[in-house]
Amino acid sequence: MSEHVDVLIVGAGLSGTGFASRLKRDVPGKTFTILESRGAVGGTWDLFRYPGIRSDSDMYTLGYSFRPWAGAKAIADGDSIRDYIEATVADEGLASRIRLNHRVVSAGWSSETALWTVTAVRTSDGEYRHDGPASSTETVTFTCSFLSVCSGYYRYDEGFSPAIEGAETFAGSIVHPQHWPADLDYDGKQVVIIGSGATAVTLVPSMAKSAAKVTMLQRSPTYIAPVPSRDHLADRLRGKLPAQLAYDVVRAKNILFSMLTYQLSRRRPETMKAILRKSAIAKLPEGFAIDTHLAPSYEPWDQRLCAIPNGDLYRAISAGTADIVTDRISRITPDGIDLVSGGSIPADVIVTATGLNLLVIGGMTLTVDGEPVDVGKTLTYKGMMLDGVPNFALTVGYTNASWTLKADLVAGYICRLLKYLDRRNLQWVAPKAPADVANAELTPLIDLKAGYILRDAGDLPRQGTGSPWRLHQNYVRDFALLRAGRLTDHVRFGRRGQPVAAPGRGTPAPQDPLALPGTGYIDVAGTRLRYRKTGDGDPVLLLHGIGQSLDDWTEQHQRLSARHTVYSVDLPGFAYSERISGPATLAKLAGALPAFLDALGVHEALAVIGNSLGGAVAMKFAAENPHRVSALVLADSAGFGKEVALVLRLLTVRRLGELLMRPDVKASRRTVQSIFYDKDLVTDARVEHAFALSQRAAHRRSVLEIASDLGTISGIRAGWRTALVEALAPLDIPTLVVWGDHDHVLPFSHLESATAALPRADSHVFPNTGHMPQIERPDEFATVVEEFLSRVMAGRRTKGASLA
Numbered sequence: 001m002s003e004h005v006d007v008l009i010v011g012a013g014l015s016g017t018g019f020a021s022r023l024k025r026d027v028p029g030k031t032f033t034i035l036e037s038r039g040a041v042g043g044t045w046d047l048f049r050y051p052g053i054r055s056d057s058d059m060y061t062l063g064y065s066f067r068p069w070a071g072a073k074a075i076a077d078g079d080s081i082r083d084y085i086e087a088t089v090a091d092e093g094l095a096s097r098i099r100l101n102h103r104v105v106s107a108g109w110s111s112e113t114a115l116w117t118v119t120a121v122r123t124s125d126g127e128y129r130h131d132g133p134a135s136s137t138e139t140v141t142f143t144c145s146f147l148s149v150c151s152g153y154y155r156y157d158e159g160f161s162p163a164i165e166g167a168e169t170f171a172g173s174i175v176h177p178q179h180w181p182a183d184l185d186y187d188g189k190q191v192v193i194i195g196s197g198a199t200a201v202t203l204v205p206s207m208a209k210s211a212a213k214v215t216m217l218q219r220s221p222t223y224i225a226p227v228p229s230r231d232h233l234a235d236r237l238r239g240k241l242p243a244q245l246a247y248d249v250v251r252a253k254n255i256l257f258s259m260l261t262y263q264l265s266r267r268r269p270e271t272m273k274a275i276l277r278k279s280a281i282a283k284l285p286e287g288f289a290i291d292t293h294l295a296p297s298y299e300p301w302d303q304r305l306c307a308i309p310n311g312d313l314y315r316a317i318s319a320g321t322a323d324i325v326t327d328r329i330s331r332i333t334p335d336g337i338d339l340v341s342g343g344s345i346p347a348d349v350i351v352t353a354t355g356l357n358l359l360v361i362g363g364m365t366l367t368v369d370g371e372p373v374d375v376g377k378t379l380t381y382k383g384m385m386l387d388g389v390p391n392f393a394l395t396v397g398y399t400n401a402s403w404t405l406k407a408d409l410v411a412g413y414i415c416r417l418l419k420y421l422d423r424r425n426l427q428w429v430a431p432k433a434p435a436d437v438a439n440a441e442l443t444p445l446i447d448l449k450a451g452y453i454l455r456d457a458g459d460l461p462r463q464g465t466g467s468p469w470r471l472h473q474n475y476v477r478d479f480a481l482l483r484a485g486r487l488t489d490h491v492r493f494g495r496r497g498q499p500v501a502a503p504g505r506g507t508p509a510p511q512d513p514l515a516l517p518g519t520g521y522i523d524v525a526g527t528r529l530r531y532r533k534t535g536d537g538d539p540v541l542l543l544h545g546i547g548q549s550l551d552d553w554t555e556q557h558q559r560l561s562a563r564h565t566v567y568s569v570d571l572p573g574f575a576y577s578e579r580i581s582g583p584a585t586l587a588k589l590a591g592a593l594p595a596f597l598d599a600l601g602v603h604e605a606l607a608v609i610g611n612s613l614g615g616a617v618a619m620k621f622a623a624e625n626p627h628r629v630s631a632l633v634l635a636d637s638a639g640f641g642k643e644v645a646l647v648l649r650l651l652t653v654r655r656l657g658e659l660l661m662r663p664d665v666k667a668s669r670r671t672v673q674s675i676f677y678d679k680d681l682v683t684d685a686r687v688e689h690a691f692a693l694s695q696r697a698a699h700r701r702s703v704l705e706i707a708s709d710l711g712t713i714s715g716i717r718a719g720w721r722t723a724l725v726e727a728l729a730p731l732d733i734p735t736l737v738v739w740g741d742h743d744h745v746l747p748f749s750h751l752e753s754a755t756a757a758l759p760r761a762d763s764h765v766f767p768n769t770g771h772m773p774q775i776e777r778p779d780e781f782a783t784v785v786e787e788f789l790s791r792v793m794a795g796r797r798t799k800g801a802s803l804a
Contacts, residue, residue: 002117003140004142004144005032005144006145007147008116008118009032009035010035010147010151010362011034011036011152012035012036012098012100013042013150014045014081015152015403016151017085018088018404019407019410019411019414021067021088022408022411022415024093027418030418035103035104035118037102037156041085042086045078049078050203051203052205052207054076055078056202056304057401059071060250061254061401063084064404065248065251065408067091068243068244068246068247072230073230075227075229103121104118104120104362105119106364106365107365108367108368110369111390111499114494114495115143115145116144116146116391116392117143118147146392147393148414149393150394151362153360153460155358156178158179159356160355160451161176165332166333170333172350173350174350174351176354178356190347191213191214191347191350191351192345192351193207195351195353196218196306197353200353201306201308203351204322205322208319211321214322215323215345215347218326219326220326221294222296223300223303224276224308225279225307225308226279226314234246234250255405258401262473265301265305272300276294276300277290279311280314284317285317293326294324298527299526302448302526304448327339327340328341357456358456359459360376360459368388368500369501379462380463382467382471382481383406383410383445384414390429391428391430400473401475405475409479409482412482413482417487424493427495428494428495428498432491433469433490438464440464440465441696444460444463445461445471451523454521468489468490469490513575513576516532516551517534518557522599524596527579528578529572531550532566532569533566533567534566535560535564536561538563538793539607540565540606541597544568545611545613545614545638547574548574548611548613550568551575555778556609556785559778564607567602571613572584573701579698579702586617586706586720587620589613589617590617605628606630610634611637611772612635615639616637618634619632619725622733631734631736631789631792633788635772635774636743636745636750636771636773637754638746639754640750641749642714642718643715643747644746647674648707652707652711661700661703663694663695668690668694672690674770674771675771678768734788734791736784737751737761737762737763738765738773739765740765740771741767741768742770743771745770766781
């Protein structure tokens with residue numbers, strides 16, 4: 001027998017408790033139940049019990065708008081936050097509405113009844129594993145008119161623990177902060193904390209109080225900001241104004257301050273870097289390597305900025321009880337950690353503060369009228385609802401401010417929506433994305449470059465480029481949109497019995513960037529790059545041309561993977577890779593490759609194959625890193641002549657270039673036609689892919705910037721071409737130059753210039769072939785490349801034998 005409520009809330013943490021409180025206040029006639037998978041309320045603040053656990057947002061904004069924070073510290077410890085949530089549950093009379101140890105596993109919407117049927121399993125006090133083996137666990141069924149998921153965005157049953165060689169040999173304890181052993185003894189011991197995020201910077205000063213020495217071992221630095229643990233305005237107002245009024249004043253002040261500092265970081269990053277650096281210099285011992293340990297390669301707020309109350313981390317370092325080491329781990333040994341640099345760190349306890357594992361909507365499955373909903377491919381509406389999914393909301397708070405600020409706006413919006421439906425005798429509301437929104441540039445809902453986001457970004461719902469299909473990360477704009485904005489924009493309303501999906505009005509599905517086998521995303525110095533890896537053997541790197549993507553190498557992945565580990569990548573700013581800060585240039589594209597290869601674990605020299613712009617990038621990479629390139633294959637490469645297709649020259653004229661780059665299916669078809677001699681290769685799929693890329697604003701911008709960097713209206717600039725060839729020619733890097741004899745982008749005559757500039761290079765001509773021989777002559781291309789690489793390897797073996 002199912003139990004029915006008007007609103008079912010999933011999660012009894014900070015968000016779920018806040019929503020239930022607002023629902024009870026704003027729509028008192030609605031029945032509701034909260035399902036919580038764990039044995040206690042509090043969510044994050046009940047789960048995490050590691051030393052020093054605290055908020056990194058002030059409690060005047062992390063707290064509820066209706067419940068003033070009465071604690072002395074603005075940056076509160078985990079116990080105090082948990083007590084705050086529990087007190088809210090008691091004072092708002094929510095305890096009877098909460099069902100503990102109920103894990104939601106599925107929810108299905110029926111248009112016939114206009115209800116969700118929600119299935120939950122009864123759990124024990126242990127953490128329920130959403131991917132664990134099936135069991136005879138008791139299931140419970142609920143029905144509801146509206147389903148609100150307030151379960152956060154990470155897995156509670158496990159944190160992210162990367163496999164580290166030698167971990168099984170360690171003689172001490174290895175722990176993850178997400179499941180901290182209550183009996184862990186670290187008094188007087190050597191502790192190494194692996195990581196550099198908020199958890200690590202919290203643990204270090206807390207554990208340093210009793211440990212012999214705590215070392216924070218980071219692969220790369222994080223921006224760190226000392227903040228006062230108390231709010232001085234709150235202290236001055238306490239007792240002089242009514243508690244709620246004083247709270248509202250401090251809350252408004254802190255909202256404004258956080259917005260100003262965030263905007264300063266994004267618009268004037270160098271200013272913010274200087275402020276943080278000056279603070280570190282003032283608080284750390286003289287001679288501390290600030291530029292090594294506290295100067296990230298990314299911009300402030302590309303990843304969340306870590307707050308340290310009263311500079312506690314810096315004080316621990318100054319006291320000599322803590323230190324920061326920036327290096328990579330080679331392996332864990334029985335008594336410590338060996339580093340790639342050759343050094344080592346002794347350890348009795350290792351803490352892997354390496355982040356979280358994403359889990360969207362608690363891992364539950366969704367269906368609408370029997371059709372499954374792929375949340376990772378679904379657009380979000382106002383950062384809280386899903387395209388085509390009726391009477392459903394998920395709460396995702398801010399990443400650049402207090403989580404609760406956004407959660408409170410979402411709760412208020414749902415209450416407004418419920419009252420609107422009741423007034424008009426409607427039973428459901430579902431967002432409806434226009435085709436131009438669904439097929440434009442889409443990004444993950446949480447647009448943060450933190451490792452735990454980038455690892456599983458494909459699981460997150462998508463967001464568009466503008467309101468109401470984008471989360472602004474701006475409280476003022478979201479306040480206007482959710483608290484005062486219209487309820488009827490880009491949505492459909494209906495009554496019981498009306499199907500949610502209107503016949504013939506389906507939105508075209510956006511292209512899936514991860515559809516090709518072996519495709520994924522990787523974080524490279526704070527920039528998220530799409531890449532592909534297939535095969536096994538000596539490594540080969542494939543680089544695409546201007547305005548293109550790694551998809552240009554599909555045929556060669558299929559052929560070269562038999563003997564090689566084949567890597568391809570969307571160059572930064574192109575296709576589905578993020579941009580590097582500042583204008584796109586040849587130097588930046590090539591400069592990103594060493595860190596990209598390092599992130600993949602490729603440290604040996606490898607063959608690099610580049611087409612068009614990718615050839616110029618390959619040459620630049622080889623010239624600057626000759627020890628990392630075993631061979632070069634340049635396919636119809638830029639860099640050997642002035643002549644280039646007219647359209648690429650016109651792109652260098654700013655206004656005209658912007659006009660030409662506007663998304664247009666006919667223009668995309670002309671682009672694809674210009675590439676191939678064999679017009680049978682101008683397929684609808686290739687045109688659709690080119691059109692999908694043209695809809696991505698970052699991609700269009702990168703094309704225009706690279707065109708201007710390398711050329712003018714007259715053609716390709718001579719300066720960079722001459723300098724690049726002069727740098728490459730003296731190097732002992734075996735090179736093969738290949739060309740299609742009907743290339744209308746970079747003419748066939750460039751091959752003669754290339755062989756003249758690189759007299760030791762081999763060459764090959766593909767007859768009746770256009771600009772991309774790797775696609776137009778895939779078998780011949782792969783054979784030519786394999787034979788060349790075999791000759792290179794044979795030559796190296798001969799050379800090695802003669803030296804021996």
